[in-house]
Amino acid sequence: MIEKSGFDGRIYSLQKLNFLEISHTCLECLSEDIFKLSNLAQLCLTSNMLKSVPATLGSLHCLRSLDLSFNNISVIPDIFNHLSNLSSLILSGNKIQSIPSVRGLKLLHEFSASKNELTVCYFRFLFF
Numbered sequence: 001m002i003e004k005s006g007f008d009g010r011i012y013s014l015q016k017l018n019f020l021e022i023s024h025t026c027l028e029c030l031s032e033d034i035f036k037l038s039n040l041a042q043l044c045l046t047s048n049m050l051k052s053v054p055a056t057l058g059s060l061h062c063l064r065s066l067d068l069s070f071n072n073i074s075v076i077p078d079i080f081n082h083l084s085n086l087s088s089l090i091l092s093g094n095k096i097q098s099i100p101s102v103r104g105l106k107l108l109h110e111f112s113a114s115k116n117e118l119t120v121c122y123f124r125f126l127f128f
Contacts, residue, residue, distance in 0.1 A: 012036040035059035058082035
């Protein structure tokens with residue numbers, strides 16, 4: 001069951017789960033327990049009401065695709081150095097003012113951060 005405050009904790013027992021999409025549900029927070037889904041390769045949480053991203057998301061070393069678009073996220077923790085398999089990162093449509101460096105993501109081929117509140121963007125810092 002999905003509630004505004006999160007989804008049923010039993011989902012974290014699905015340790016072989018590799019694709020999770022929870023979109024258009026008014027989800028407001030993501031549990032720190034997300035790290036228990038250690039085989040997750042694709043995570044799509046688009047069009048919810050997320051305000052933050054737990055730092056434990058950086059523990060999902062198998063993650064290849066992360067879509068956090070169209071939420072209310074204002075701060076992204078510095079987790080990307082831990083997500084070396086990430087090839088797609090979608091952060092569009094949030095309230096993000098700055099983005100941590102993604103230069104360690106050697107496999108990244110899709111990156112979108114449009115429709116945010118970016119104040120300063122150092123492309124050299126992001127990618128080089």
